Amino acid sequence: MRVTKQRNLILDIVNNSKDHLSAEEIHKESLKSIKNISLGTVYRNLNNLVNENLIKKIKFEEFDRYDQINIKHNHMFCTKCHKIIDIFEDIKISLKNKFGKINDYEINFKGICNDCLEKEKE
Amino acid sequence: MRVTKQRNLILDIVNNSKDHLSAEEIHKESLKSIKNISLGTVYRNLNNLVNENLIKKIKFEEFDRYDQINIKHNHMFCTKCHKIIDIFEDIKISLKNKFGKINDYEINFKGICNDCLEKEKE
DNA sequence: ACTATTATTAGTAATCATTACTAATAAGGA
């Protein structure tokens, strides 16, 4: 595995974004630094970074989105505006592990975010 | 919204399956009863049934899968054989609901199922 | 039950996120 400027850039973009960017958005952003970086390169590197556990893929609705691996956290998907919100609250779950070897879990919430609730009041 | 034999058949197939079928698999199964049911009809009805909360869509890897709405439960995805396993154990989570109006949540586990663990031993 | 309305269907074409392919490029070890 080689270190390339494309790979570093993509990792940087994901790690420095507060949103949960799609591959398309990451490509658009990376074009600002490397004017001819290709969409295929973005997809390939995103997959590599996910496999190496450097970033995380989020599958809610629509297309996939990518998130940094900092503090373990979960997400809420707003069914109105399709925004994904970080939930950093510590949620403890206990489970008798009889299903196999569980390596990871994530809790996905769905609902209506505060912004949309405000708009509904108007 | 009208009751059609196509719609009923699709709902029946999802509700009577122990697996988590894909749209393609549901189409193949429904062809046994309605010899010329189209794939588009299957997709359209699946979406309708999800919107009416009669079935549930599961988004792990690959394509989407569909599951019945019986007892509230969660899923584990085996990263080896790509099987989806039901987890009916009651998992309590507590969360200060300050993110909006949460309507639903699901806990998605990833790991290696017992079948695959057995095979690894050999 | 008959008819009119219109939602739903079968069949097919289009879309669009993602992956595959290929020749050119560049990372990094010798």
Next chain:
DNA sequence: TCCTTATTAGTAATGATTACTAATAATAGT
């Protein structure tokens, strides 16, 4: 610095899903 080969840019292909259209069938009103 050179050589090997992983990675890239650019583009074509794939494949799940959605859109479109004329034909069909469900249901409300008579």
